[in-house]
Amino acid sequence: MNQDRNEQPTQLDTPYLRLDKAQFLHNVLRLRQRMESHGVALRPHLKTVRSVEATHYVLPEKHSPATVSTLKEAEVLAASGYREFIYAVGITASKLPRIQSLLLGGVDIAVILDSVEQAKLVAAFCQKSGCVIPALIELDCDGHRGGIRSDSLLLVEIAHILQRGGAEFRGVLTHAGESYFCQSEQELAAAAKQEVACARRAAKMLADNRIECRVVSVGSTPTAFSGEEYDGITEVRAGVYCFFDLVMAKVGVCEPSDIALSVVTSVIGHNVEKGWLIVDAGWMALSSDPGLSSADEKDSFGLVSDVNGNLVEGLRVSQLNQEHGIIEHEKGQFDLSLLPVGTQLRILPNHACATASMHQTYHVVDVDNSTETWQRIQGW
């Protein structure tokens, strides 16, 4: 870990990505304790943090289960001693040699798939290579993206293809992607129940066909905070809870004050006529992620706090160019002279995964103002 206790974050050139370490640790602990109290394992999705240093805090041990969205994440984390992954993006034949290398290196990594076609590809690879690739079937619990319905006999067919081919059929996995659009506690609770019910139904159907699911995996940050009953579920996955963001605040699983991540920016100009504050954080620092704004709302690419983290009511990032952001007040004109050129502000992200992805490093600030620089894993 690259520690530099003399470097003050206010001396860094803007824009930069700031991580409040205490808040990050608080967030990590909050979900860990919730899952412990429910007696179900947590398998954090590391696509949010994408950092070895951050992973040291997110995963309790080197053998703790983790989820990744790229093989690069698994490879870099494996080189740091982590041993237990699900690669949670549908597998293709071209990526199997890298899976094999990881397995040969003593890393447990499972792939996911949702078609006979993919099962045949994996089985053929296992047969040819002698490599026993663990595979999970992705279930569709809410029509969000991909996956197989939990009552489809395809599940049995795919499990058989994998087993016959010398792969390891390990279980089922689902993700309540639609839970990001929940608007009440009732909807969240229902999404969590539906996710669990879907996984359980698939596992039962497979068991009825004498196929064991060692892993029955569910999860998303909204449902991970909303589920109450996990019988038959072996693990819960979630990622963005480590940092939280404005989308999660809108969904209702955190407050804006729980957001550990921000982009520190400087005022670089004023458009007095239009009441615009111009800052040096454009989409290059924030991403263009629109968050969850509905059609009747104005665009917002982030809310604004002062350099100490106090939300400045009424301000929002209304437009982005590559290296320019425009901040407006909901009431139109405001006293721009209160925020002269050079003033530093923090932008709270719509989507922490997307904002963090625009940066190579985290500038991590602890409660005593000591800082560390954490590297983000880059690429695929």
Add this chain to the structure above:
Amino acid sequence: MNQDRNEQPTQLDTPYLRLDKAQFLHNVLRLRQRMESHGVALRPHLKTVRSVEATHYVLPEKHSPATVSTLKEAEVLAASGYREFIYAVGITASKLPRIQSLLLGGVDIAVILDSVEQAKLVAAFCQKSGCVIPALIELDCDGHRGGIRSDSLLLVEIAHILQRGGAEFRGVLTHAGESYFCQSEQELAAAAKQEVACARRAAKMLADNRIECRVVSVGSTPTAFSGEEYDGITEVRAGVYCFFDLVMAKVGVCEPSDIALSVVTSVIGHNVEKGWLIVDAGWMALSSDPGLSSADEKDSFGLVSDVNGNLVEGLRVSQLNQEHGIIEHEKGQFDLSLLPVGTQLRILPNHACATASMHQTYHVVDVDNSTETWQRIQGW
């Protein structure tokens, strides 16, 4: 230059950023020749390519003028021998020491500003340090973002503040940011005229007050292809013309076939019920840039071509998650079995600057299928 003529791009793991070298060189030459025929200098904006290797082709010589959007670009390019920059984002005091270091290293780099406040900051720094910082005043030619109106006496006031403080007042600069929304050749021609007229008016007003503008700088890719008359203009700036993208095709300054940049992706699944093709290029590979889609159009995050670069009519990227893209056909259902899991496709970017910014490297493919890897400059 990292050349590897054995590496075939089809063997790379997807997603990756592919640059068609011949098309890139064609695009670079096209604007260079246009500006040469108009007798005005071209100052390419390197924020698009952000790569030393690409810059070798974009700039004819090490002393050729260039525009940058971050000091990091200037620093990395200066280390490769490039010598002549405008940092085209409003300057703040905290960035002046890095400007000074570049100047002391024999690099010519000018800053831009659009307020008395900033002029005083620059003047104070010059007075204290003895460093003569060249500065341009940013003009507002179309109400796009920042800048001072070309008829404002503030221009004279700011030039005097700079000169008295020991800075070098070097001229004026404007950017027709609204030209991205032009919908006809007439509108483009008008935007180009307005940009030139604005800069010329400001230069004349300053000259009338015995202040010389050594630099009178205009530019944007749409106006750079639309202007016909550059009297009194010393240079034209443009960036995205090097790659082109779907926004520029919509604006009308290129065809989709002129786009040199694409993201190569693999089909990783099908949602047969919904008629969705699922690919391994999400916003992490494409960015979330929405392009120029109007309210009555469906969202599109890119168009789709086959692996040989032939546009597949009717397909568009309709939704993005972190590592997943969803491709739909404009007619709804289509024969997904024609594109089985593992099929490679290319996604043409809405906004080349944004899509390229999601990657660390370009996989550059020449007409003989030889490839090179070019590094992108990262961070600020």
